[in-house]
Amino acid sequence: MNKKYIARLSDEERDVCQQIIKKLTGSSQKFRRAQILLKADADGPGWLDSMIAEAFNCRVQTIEHVHK
Numbered sequence: 001m002n003k004k005y006i007a008r009l010s011d012e013e014r015d016v017c018q019q020i021i022k023k024l025t026g027s028s029q030k031f032r033r034a035q036i037l038l039k040a041d042a043d044g045p046g047w048l049d050s051m052i053a054e055a056f057n058c059r060v061q062t063i064e065h066v067h068k
Helices: 011-023 028-040 049-055 060-067
Strands: none
C-alpha cells in the first residue's frame, strides 16, 4: 500500500517526538502520535502506513489522519 501522505520531520520535530516518548509526557494519544510520526518519518525508518497500523494495532486511516 502506498503512502497517501508523506511525513518529513525536521530535526526539532523529531527531538520533540523522542522526548515525549522518552519522558512519557502528555496524554496517551499524544504519545501514540509521536510514535507513529517517528515510524512514518521519510528521513527515518519510513515505514509504510500498513506496517505502522499493524505495529500499533490501529487502522490505516488513523495513520493517514496523524500525517495530516
